[in-house]
Amino acid sequence: MVTGGAGFIGSHLSDQLLNYGHDIVIIDDLSSGKIENINPQVRFYHRNLYDDNIERVFAAEKPQFIYHLAAQINVGFSQQEPGLDAYSNIMGTLKLLTCAVKHNIRKIVFASSAAIYGNPKYLPIDEKHPATPLSFYGLSKYTAESYIRMFAATFGLRYCILRFSNVYGPRQMGTGEGGVIAQFNARFSQGETPVIFGDGEQTRDFIYVGDVVSACCKALYMGDNRTLNISTGRAVSVNQVYEFLKNIYGCLTKPGYQPWREGDILHSVLDNSVARSQLCWQPRNSLKAGLEKTYRF
Numbered sequence: 289m290v291t292g293g294a295g296f297i298g299s300h301l302s303d304q305l306l307n308y309g310h311d312i313v314i315i316d317d318l319s320s321g322k323i324e325n326i327n328p329q330v331r332f333y334h335r336n337l338y339d340d341n342i343e344r345v346f347a348a349e350k351p352q353f354i355y356h357l358a359a360q361i362n363v364g365f366s367q368q369e370p371g372l373d374a375y376s377n378i379m380g381t382l383k384l385l386t387c388a389v390k391h392n393i394r395k396i397v398f399a400s401s402a403a404i405y406g407n408p409k410y411l412p413i414d415e416k417h418p419a420t421p422l423s424f425y426g427l428s429k430y431t432a433e434s435y436i437r438m439f440a441a442t443f444g445l446r447y448c449i450l451r452f453s454n455v456y457g458p459r460q461m462g463t464g465e466g467g468v469i470a471q472f473n474a475r476f477s478q479g480e481t482p483v484i485f486g487d488g489e490q491t492r493d494f495i496y497v498g499d500v501v502s503a504c505c506k507a508l509y510m511g512d513n514r515t516l517n518i519s520t521g522r523a524v525s526v527n528q529v530y531e532f533l534k535n536i537y538g539c540l541t542k543p544g545y546q547p548w549r550e551g552d553i554l555h556s557v558l559d560n561s562v563a564r565s566q567l568c569w570q571p572r573n574s575l576k577a578g579l580e581k582t583y584r585f
């Protein structure tokens with residue numbers, strides 16, 4: 289079962305799991321996902337996770353493993369509507385966990401986020417870094433993580449929590465978190481000038497969606513009851529991303545610089561060494577290669 293399988297990362301994951309011969313069921317309410325992202329070979333349930341009838345999907349499909357990616361991912365929205373964000377990300381997760389225990393699910397793999405760390409106290413951020421989220425989104429993802437760990441301790445549910453850095457790639461919408469590359473692409477492809485908030489020297493850890501999917505696939509059988517950073521471990525500035533894309537598009541325009549946005553983190557890079565050893569995994573796409581694949585899409 290892949291929740292959020294109509295979304296950016298979930299749809300790539302579903303495609304890869306199908307390639308490996310798995311039988312896939314997707315639950316998605318299409319709030320930000322798209323029907324055209326869904327592979328025709330999966331069975332699709334158009335449901336909200338906190339719907340009462342979600343358990344019927346478990347009864348009908350009897351899934352063995354769950355990838356839980358469905359979430360409200362828009363940080364700005366979470367600040368305006370913390371209650372709705374919590375319904376999706378906390379209550380939705382709780383509902384899923386309850387069904388998972390009742391139906392003897394073998395393992396749940398959860399998509400968490402670097403947003404749980406908040407302002408870094410040191411770099412690169414490892415998994416021991418304190419969780420002090422700056423947004424309701426970060427808080428709801430961290431709360432969902434905590435519920436998963438508590439379900440594991442109480443009911444013996446097996447899990448692997450993956451904290452993604454900024455993911456990019458084909459099918460990503462220019463909204464939500466980590467959307468700077470998608471926003472640049474949208475602007476470049478329409479002949480418009482991309483906007484950079486601040487001086488562009490802020491850094492992020494941009495990881496290609498294919499590398500996130502390969503980590504998710506490994507987490508099905510490895511990394512039991514672990515919480516792992518999934519990242520490249522490399523800091524890249526927004527100006528550097530702009531330069532790469534400018535060259536790919538063959539564009540000469542300068543970005544439009546605008547004032548810093550309140551609450552923006554200056555630098556963020558995640559240490560991925562535990563994931564490398566626990567999952568026997570490593571990211572394989574350079575930023576240039578990933579951006580070119582995204583551009584071709």
Ligand SMILES: NC(=O)c1ccc[n+]([C@@H]2O[C@H](COP(=O)([O-])OP(=O)(O)OC[C@H]3O[C@@H](n4cnc5c(N)ncnc54)[C@H](O)[C@@H]3O)[C@@H](O)[C@H]2O)c1
Pocket residue numbers: 291292293294295296297298315316317318319320321322335336337338356357358359360361375376377380399400401402429451452453454455456464465466467
């Ligand atoms: N994109 C990133 O850079 C990034 C970084 C860190 C973590 N993550 C996490 O990865 C996961 C996938 O993110 P994405 O970028 O693919 O986002 P996305 O918005 O493309 O995918 C989320 C999917 O979940 C569905 N959904 C949302 N709320 C739902 C609900 N209550 N019930 C059923 N379906 C619901 C949406 O329709 C969408 O298809 C999320 O959990 C997100 O928090 C993403």
